Amino acid sequence: MKTIYIDIQNASSLFKEEEYIKMKIEAQAALKKLEDKTGKGNDFLGWLDLPYSDEYKIIESSISDLRAKVDTIVVVGIGGSYLGARAVLFALNNQFQNPNVEIIYAGNNLDERYHSELFKYIKSKNFGIVVISKSGTTTEPAIAFRLLKNQIEKKYGVLEARKRIIAITDKKKGALKLLADKEGYQTFIIADNIGGRFSVLSPVGLVPIALAGYNIEQLILGAKEMDEMTQSYNSFDDNIVLKYAVIRNLLYNNNKKIELLTTYSPKLFYVVEWWKQLYGESEGKNGKGIFPAGVTNTTDLHSLGQYIQEGERNLFETVLSILSPGSIIEIPKVDDDLDNLNYLVGKSLDFVNQKAKEGTLFAHIEGGVPNLEISMNSLDEFNLGALLYFFEKACAVSGYILGVNPFDQPGVEAYKKKMFELLEKP
Numbered sequence: 001m002k003t004i005y006i007d008i009q010n011a012s013s014l015f016k017e018e019e020y021i022k023m024k025i026e027a028q029a030a031l032k033k034l035e036d037k038t039g040k041g042n043d044f045l046g047w048l049d050l051p052y053s054d055e056y057k058i059i060e061s062s063i064s065d066l067r068a069k070v071d072t073i074v075v076v077g078i079g080g081s082y083l084g085a086r087a088v089l090f091a092l093n094n095q096f097q098n099p100n101v102e103i104i105y106a107g108n109n110l111d112e113r114y115h116s117e118l119f120k121y122i123k124s125k126n127f128g129i130v131v132i133s134k135s136g137t138t139t140e141p142a143i144a145f146r147l148l149k150n151q152i153e154k155k156y157g158v159l160e161a162r163k164r165i166i167a168i169t170d171k172k173k174g175a176l177k178l179l180a181d182k183e184g185y186q187t188f189i190i191a192d193n194i195g196g197r198f199s200v201l202s203p204v205g206l207v208p209i210a211l212a213g214y215n216i217e218q219l220i221l222g223a224k225e226m227d228e229m230t231q232s233y234n235s236f237d238d239n240i241v242l243k244y245a246v247i248r249n250l251l252y253n254n255n256k257k258i259e260l261l262t263t264y265s266p267k268l269f270y271v272v273e274w275w276k277q278l279y280g281e282s283e284g285k286n287g288k289g290i291f292p293a294g295v296t297n298t299t300d301l302h303s304l305g306q307y308i309q310e311g312e313r314n315l316f317e318t319v320l321s322i323l324s325p326g327s328i329i330e331i332p333k334v335d336d337d338l339d340n341l342n343y344l345v346g347k348s349l350d351f352v353n354q355k356a357k358e359g360t361l362f363a364h365i366e367g368g369v370p371n372l373e374i375s376m377n378s379l380d381e382f383n384l385g386a387l388l389y390f391f392e393k394a395c396a397v398s399g400y401i402l403g404v405n406p407f408d409q410p411g412v413e414a415y416k417k418k419m420f421e422l423l424e425k426p
């Protein structure tokens, strides 16, 4: 069963045949390099094997006590250490109903107002903490965890607090590892060969998602199916990883320097945020890389729509769609028709949204913004697992085509260095 589809709309017609053929060959070579583990950053390819790991079984069974005990979990982490879980949970959660275990987030910024509101909120909650940091030394989550540890110990006492904290970190090094060992927290390991932004299918993503009550086995199975569908032995036309990597690199070489990942479902907002980190941190180096930006429509058609239609022509757009509507809301008949909407009677809200998407797509193509479309069958764990793994694999292939190491992020140290100087860190 196919879960994810790609439609390259008119984009392939924008390039010369020989340009397209050359890029296809480069992409196939890049995918082979990824599979053979012979490319740049090949010591960071542990994520490739996550669909074949059964660690999800251990996670399921070992978090059940904490899940049964709490109504709220604070996930402490930043960047790749929280965005994957947030993407999946935001997509699956009912936006207007608290799940049995509510997941909230700390340590992904340094804002005092945000954190003081969060600390006040959890006072009346029956809460636990999942602290996630591969390095174990990242300032934002470390500060948030110090404050939360204080709060949880005050509320439940040191011994009970220890049973309510899970640490996810490196197997040997870092301050968080030391602290977790000293306090005896339940700990999951982030393997050395998995970078933060590729870690959603490791305990980094799976533990919070399982604590919220979702089926992490389905997430893994979706990723496994995607891996099988996108091996290098599949023909180019059947391989969506190759297609996506080829088209975006051809567009980049033809002066389309910004990719908008556009969704018509706000439930995918954090999938877009996760994708922005994945592609931005993987490709933006050596003075190169497509700038990844996010758009949520139809909301942003009323804010960014003007720019996309008529601003600088350095954009292309990848529309991320969900094929099944979820539930059906039909537009009812009103006798006086004062709002002039009777022409839509009997049509669903999703139908109108689809037409908005199709109309926008035509308008943007006419306006000089090439469009691709990536569609998933439905919004569930299986499809999300497939989608996230698809984006990871395509990102690696795309980074190799671009000629960068997609798995390092030397540039993120620069702000830390300046900040530590100002903070007078010893």
Ligand code: PA5
Residues within 6 Å of the ligand: 078, 079, 080, 081, 132, 133, 134, 135, 136, 137, 138, 141, 195, 196, 197, 198, 281, 409
């Ligand atoms: O993808 C990455 O490597 C980064 O975004 C990290 O995940 C982020 O900086 C957090 O790092 P750590 O998990 O070491 O606290």
